[in-house]
Amino acid sequence: xxxxxxxxxxxxxxxxxxxxxxxxxxxxxxxxxxxxxxxxxxxxxxxxxxxxxxxxxxxxxxxxxxxxxxxxxxxxxxxxxxxxxxxxxxxxxxxxxxxxxxxxxxxxxxxxxxxxxxxxxxxxxxxxxxxxxxxxxxxxxxxxxxxxxxxxxxxxxxxxxxxxxxxxxxxxxxxxxxxxxxxxxxxxxxxxxxxxxxxxxxxxxxxxxxxxxxxxxxxxxxxxxxxxxxxxxxxxxxxxxxxxxxxxxxxxxxxxxxxxxxxxxxxxxxxxxxxxxxxxxxxxxxxxxxxxxxxxxxxxxxxxxxxxxxxxxxxxxxxxxxxxxxxx
Amino acid sequence: xxxxxxxxxxxxxxxxxxxxxxxxxxxxxxxxxxxxxxxxxxxxxxxxxxxxxxxxxxxxxxxxxxxxxxxxxxxxxxxxxxxxxxxxxxxxxxxxxxxxxxxxxxxxxxxxxxxxxxxxxxxxxxxxxxxxxxxxxxxxxxxxxxxxxxxxxxxxxxxxxxxxxxxxxxxxxxxxxxxxxxxxxxxxxxxxxxxxxxxxxxxxxxxxxxxxxxxxxxxxxxxxxxxxxxxxxxxxxxxxxxxxxxxxxxxxxxxxxxxxxxxxxxxxxxxxxxxxxxxxxxxxxxxxxxxxxxxxxxxxxxxxxxxxxxxxxxxxxxxxxxxxxxxx
Numbered sequence: 001x002x003x004x005x006x007x008x009x010x011x012x013x014x015x016x017x018x019x020x021x022x023x024x025x026x027x028x029x030x031x032x033x034x035x036x037x038x039x040x041x042x043x044x045x046x047x048x049x050x051x052x053x054x055x056x057x058x059x060x061x062x063x064x065x066x067x068x069x070x071x072x073x074x075x076x077x078x079x080x081x082x083x084x085x086x087x088x089x090x091x092x093x094x095x096x097x098x099x100x101x102x103x104x105x106x107x108x109x110x111x112x113x114x115x116x117x118x119x120x121x122x123x124x125x126x127x128x129x130x131x132x133x134x135x136x137x138x139x140x141x142x143x144x145x146x147x148x149x150x151x152x153x154x155x156x157x158x159x160x161x162x163x164x165x166x167x168x169x170x171x172x173x174x175x176x177x178x179x180x181x182x183x184x185x186x187x188x189x190x191x192x193x194x195x196x197x198x199x200x201x202x203x204x205x206x207x208x209x210x211x212x213x214x215x216x217x218x219x220x221x222x223x224x225x226x227x228x229x230x231x232x233x234x235x236x237x238x239x240x241x242x243x244x245x246x247x248x249x250x251x252x253x254x255x256x257x258x259x260x261x262x263x264x265x266x267x268x269x270x271x272x273x274x275x276x277x278x279x280x281x282x283x284x285x286x287x288x289x290x291x292x293x294x295x296x297x298x299x300x301x302x303x304x305x306x307x308x309x310x311x312x313x314x315x316x317x318x319x320x321x322x323x324x325x326x327x328x
Numbered sequence: 329x330x331x332x333x334x335x336x337x338x339x340x341x342x343x344x345x346x347x348x349x350x351x352x353x354x355x356x357x358x359x360x361x362x363x364x365x366x367x368x369x370x371x372x373x374x375x376x377x378x379x380x381x382x383x384x385x386x387x388x389x390x391x392x393x394x395x396x397x398x399x400x401x402x403x404x405x406x407x408x409x410x411x412x413x414x415x416x417x418x419x420x421x422x423x424x425x426x427x428x429x430x431x432x433x434x435x436x437x438x439x440x441x442x443x444x445x446x447x448x449x450x451x452x453x454x455x456x457x458x459x460x461x462x463x464x465x466x467x468x469x470x471x472x473x474x475x476x477x478x479x480x481x482x483x484x485x486x487x488x489x490x491x492x493x494x495x496x497x498x499x500x501x502x503x504x505x506x507x508x509x510x511x512x513x514x515x516x517x518x519x520x521x522x523x524x525x526x527x528x529x530x531x532x533x534x535x536x537x538x539x540x541x542x543x544x545x546x547x548x549x550x551x552x553x554x555x556x557x558x559x560x561x562x563x564x565x566x567x568x569x570x571x572x573x574x575x576x577x578x579x580x581x582x583x584x585x586x587x588x589x590x591x592x593x594x595x596x597x598x599x600x601x602x603x604x605x606x607x608x609x610x611x612x613x614x615x616x617x618x619x620x621x622x623x624x625x626x627x628x629x630x631x632x633x634x635x636x637x638x639x640x641x642x643x644x645x646x647x648x649x650x651x652x653x654x655x656x
Contacts, residue, residue: 037532110532204365204438207573228556231573240570240647245535245559279650319568320648322607 022062023268024134025053026153027143029067030100036251037108044297045077048143051254053086054301055261055288059269061085064134068122070097089131094122130156139268142166147183154186163273165189167260170196185217191260193224224256232282239279244290251296255289262288287312350390351596353381354481355471357395358428364579365436372625373405376471379582381414382629383589383616387597389413392462396450398425417459425450458484467596470494475511482514491601493517495588498524513545519588521552552584560610562603569610572618579624583617590616615640
C-alpha cells in the first residue's frame with residue numbers, strides 16, 4: 001500500500017497477544033472534582049493509576065495495581081477496575097482515612113489549569129507494598145507520584161522489569177529535583193510534557209532538551225504536547241505522533257495518564273521494546289487519550305470496543321498520509 | 329517502500345517542472361527591526377511579499393511581485409529579489425516617501441510577540457497596479473495586507489486565476505471584519521493560525537472552526553500552528569503536517585509567509601490543485617519555513633540549495649513514519 005504510515009489491521013485485542021506479559025502499575029487512585037468551560041463534576045474517580053490501568057486493560061488483562069485509598073472509596077469503583085481485568089490485590093484500603101483528593105479548574109483554552117484543592121490524605125504516608133504475586137511483572141509503569149515512592153517500587157522488585165516507564169510532573173522538579181533525578185536515572189522511558197522538558201533541561205529547543213534529558217539515564221523520552229501531539233526520542237531518532245483534531249474536547253484530566261497506560265499496555269501486550277514498536281505504542285496511547293478527553297474523568301474509558309480503538313488508530317495514519325507521486 | 333509517507337525523491341527543482349505557471353504575489357515589502365531572546369537586528373528587509381516571493385522562487389522562476397516601497401529602500405535588496413528570478417516590474421518605488429516599517433519583540437517562548445512600532449508609510453495609500461505582463465498569471469498569492477487591497481487585486485485581474493491563496497491575520501478580524509469576510513468569500517485557500525481560526529469561527533474545536541470557515545467560501549483552509557505544525561482542511565478531509573523539531577529556532581518572523589510562499593510555489597510549479605498535491609505543498613511550505621526560523625529575517629532563505637530543501641522534506645516523512653508490522 002502506498003503512503004501507508006502504519007498498518008490498518010493494527011490491532012490490540014488482548015486475546016490476539018499470547019505474548020502478553022504482566023504489567024505492574026503504581027500511582028494514585030483518587031477522587032477528582034473537575035471544572036471545565038463545558039461543565040463541572042462532583043467527586044468522581046480519578047488518579048494517575050486509575051487512568052493508566054483502565055487504558056492498559058484494553059491491551060492486556062495482566063494489569064496489577066499498587067495504590068492506596070481510604071475507606072471512603074466506593075467498592076463499586078474497585079469492582080469497575082476488577083471488571084476490566086485489573087488485579088487489585090495491591091490496592092491498600094486504609095480504614096478511618098480518606099482518599100487522595102484533587103480539584104482543578106481549566107481555563108478556556110483547556111491548555112492550562114488551576115489547582116483548587118489538593119488533599120494528600122492516605123498518600124501522605126503511602127508505603128507501596130508489592131504482593132508476592134506481582135513479583136513476576138515484566139513491565140513497570142510508574143504513574144505520577146513522589147519520586148521517592150517511585151524509586152522504592154523499583155527497589156522492592158526482586159528482578160528488574162524488562163522496561164520501566166516513568167511519568168512525572170513539574171511539581172517534583174520544583175520541590176524534589178534531586179530525588180527526581182535519582183529516580184529518572186533508574187528508568188528506561190521518561191514521559192513528561194513540553195513545558196516540563198524545557199524546565200528540566202533549561203533548553204528551549206526540544207531537540208536540545210531531549211539530548212540533555214536522555215543523558216540523565218533514560219533510553220527513551222516521550223514529550224507530550226497535549227492537543228499538539230507527542231514526540232518520542234531515542235538516541236538520534238525522533239518520532240512524532242499528532243493528536244487527532246477532535247470535534248469535542250470536554251475534559252483533559254487524565255489524558256496524559258491514559259496515553260501512558262495505552263503506551264505501556266501495548267508494549268506489555270506485544271512484549272517488544274524495539275523503537276519501531278514503541279512508535280506504535282505512542283500511536284495507541286494517543287488514540288486512547290483521544291477518547292479520554294471526550295467525556296469527564298474515566299467515563300469514556302469504561303466501555304470502549306476494540307473496533308472503536310482500531311478505527312481511531314487508523315485515523316492517525318490517514319491524518320499524515322500522502323500518496324506517492326509518480327516519478328517525473 | 330513500507331511506511332512511506334511521501335516519496336523521498338520528492339523534488340522542487342524549478343527546471344524539473346516544465347508545467348511551471350506564473351505566480352502573482354502581492355503583499356508588503358518592508359523594513360523589520362526584530363528582537364528575540366537570542367539577539368536583535370537594526371532595520372532589515374522583511375514584509376510578507378518578500379518572504380513569499382523568496383520562498384516561491386525555489387520552486388518556480390515565474391514569480392511576479394506587486395508591492396510598494398519608498399525611496400529609502402536599498403537598490404541592493406531589489407537586486408537580491410531579481411537575482412532569485414523574481415519579476416519586480418510591479419514593485420512601485422515612491423519618491424520622497426518611506427517604506428513600511430515594523431518592529432517587534434518576541435517573548436521567551438517565541439510563540440507570542442509584542443509589536444513595538446508600525447509605520448504604514450507608503451502602505452497607507454497603496455494602489456496595487458498590475459502590469460499588463462502580469463495579467464497571464466495562473467496563480468495568485470495574497471500576502472497579508474488590508475482585505476480591501478487584496479480584493480482589489482482579484483478585481484483587477486482580467487481572468488480569474490486558477491487558484492487564489494489568501495493569508496491574513498487577527499488584526500483585520502478586529503478592525504475590518506466585514507471587508508475581510510467579503511475577500512475571504514472570493515478565495516480558494518485561506519491561511520491563518522489556530523488562534524485566528526478560533527477567533528474567526530468562535531469555535532474552540534479546530535474541526536468545528538474549519539467547518540464554519542469553509543462555509544464562508546474557501547475550498548481549502550490551512551491552519552498554521554507554528555512550532556506545532558499545520559493542518560489542511562478540505563470538505564471532510566484533514567491533513568496534518570508536523571513542524572520539524574529544530575536544534576535552533578532563532579527568529580519566527582516571516583515563517584508563516586515563507587510557508588505560504590513554499591506552498592503556492594509548489595502548486596504553481598506543478599500546476600496541480602488536487603488535495604493530494606496540496607498536501608505535498610504543505611510539506612514543502614513547512615520545510616521552507618523550517619529554514620526561515622533558523623536565522624534573522626530572510627537571511628536563511630537567500631542561499632538554499634535544492635539538495636538542502638529535499639533533505640529537509642525527507643525529514644518530515646521520517647518524523648511520522650512507522651514500519652509495517654508483519655501480520656500476526
